[in-house]
Amino acid sequence: xxxxxxxxxxxxxxxxxxxxxxxxxxxxxxxxxxxxxxxxxxxxxxxxxxxxxxxxxxxxxxxxxxxxxxxxxxxxxxxxxxxxxxxxxxxxxxxxxxxxxxxxxxxxxxxxxxxxxxxxxxxxxxxxxxxxxxxxxxxxxxxxxxxxxxxxxxxxxxxxxxxxxxxxxxxxxxxxxxxxxxxxxxxxxx
Numbered sequence: 001x002x003x004x005x006x007x008x009x010x011x012x013x014x015x016x017x018x019x020x021x022x023x024x025x026x027x028x029x030x031x032x033x034x035x036x037x038x039x040x041x042x043x044x045x046x047x048x049x050x051x052x053x054x055x056x057x058x059x060x061x062x063x064x065x066x067x068x069x070x071x072x073x074x075x076x077x078x079x080x081x082x083x084x085x086x087x088x089x090x091x092x093x094x095x096x097x098x099x100x101x102x103x104x105x106x107x108x109x110x111x112x113x114x115x116x117x118x119x120x121x122x123x124x125x126x127x128x129x130x131x132x133x134x135x136x137x138x139x140x141x142x143x144x145x146x147x148x149x150x151x152x153x154x155x156x157x158x159x160x161x162x163x164x165x166x167x168x169x170x171x172x173x174x175x176x177x178x179x180x181x182x183x184x185x186x187x188x189x190x
Contacts, residue, residue, distance in 0.1 A: 019031065019033065019034040019035060020034070020035045020037050021034055021035070021036050021037070022036070022037065022039050022040070023036050023037060023038045023039065023040075023042055023043070023080070023081060023119055024042075024119060024120075024121070027071070027073075027076065027078055027080070028076070030078060032076060032077050032078065033077055033078060033079070034078050034079070035068065035078070035079040035080070036078060036079065036080040036081065037067075037081055038065070038067075038081035040121070042119050042121045043065045043081060043082070043083050043116065043119060043126075044065055045146060045149075046063050046065075046083050046126055046144060046146065046152070047063050047064055047065050047083070048063055048188045048189070049061070049062055049063070049188070049189045050063065050152060050186035050187060050188050050189065051186065051187055051189055052154065052179070052184055052185060052186040052187070054179035054181060054184055055179070056091065056092040057089055057090060057091055057092070057097065057177070057179075058089070058090045058094075059087060059088075059089050059178075059179060059186070060087060060088045060089075060090075060101075061085055061086075061087050061186055062085065062086045062087065062088075062101050063083055063084070063085050064083070064084050064086075065081065065082070065083055065084075066081070066082050066083075066084050066115070067081050068080075068081065069081070069082045069115070082115045082116045082117075083115065083116040083126060083128065084113070084114065084115045084116075085114040085115075085128065085142075086100045086101040086103070086114075087099075087100055087101065087114075087178070088100075088101050089177045089178070097175075097177050098133065098177040113130070113131045114128050114129070114130045114131075114142060115128060115129060116128050116129075117129045117141075123145070124145055124146035124147075125143065125144070125145050125146075126143070126144040126145075126146075127141060127142075127143055128141065128142040128143075128144065129141060129142075130142055130156070130158075130178070132158075133173075133174070133175070133176060133177070134168065134172045134173055134174055135167060135168035135172060135174060137174045137175075137176060138158045138176035138178065139158065139159055140156065140157050140158035140159040141156075141157050141159070142154065142155065142156050142157075142178075143155040143157075147185070149188070150187055150188040151185055151186065151187055151188070152185070152186045152188075153183055153184070153185060153186075154179065154181070154182075154183075154184040154185070154186055155181070155182040155183065155184075156178050156179060156180050156181065157180075158176060158180060
């Protein structure tokens with residue numbers, strides 16, 4: 001009996017370690033509940049606070065690395081180290097137009113969240129998914145390209161600006177405040 005328990009313990013430990021893969025592994029080729037780990041710190045270079053300007057608005061990005069985040073794609077579930085972005089957008093008078101920095105997100109909440117879905121360390125490129133603003137307006141993808149140690153290039157591609165008004169309470173702000181542009185430069189703040 002003791003040998004059987006020892007064997008089961010060894011198999012469990014080996015199987016746990018065998019389920020850890022490099023971050024760049026295609027998630028479609030791994031077993032459920034595997035872990036795509038940032039073994040080479042490919043995400044760490046993106047972390048920090050960044051500032052940019054677009055159409056007179058000041059955009060502040062707060063980029064952090066989150067470890068072991070559960071990704072649920074329906075029939076496939078896995079853990080992944082991700083980059084998460086929160087932001088504050090101010091108009092030229094410094095009035096806050098949108099602030100996600102201080103929002104408390106539920107673990108399954110998609111709306112307002114921005115998190116990385118793909119990293120290409122050879123091209124200094126990070127792909128992110130954005131759940132959109134109120135009622136999902138502006139959901140889409142963001143590309144961050146690391147230019148150097150202090151600058152990132154931004155591209156935001158919203159998939160839809162059309163909402164189902166029946167799912168959105170009257171008076172809800174459905175403006176997309178994130179800059180819908182390519183090659184916008186953000187500079188890391190000290």
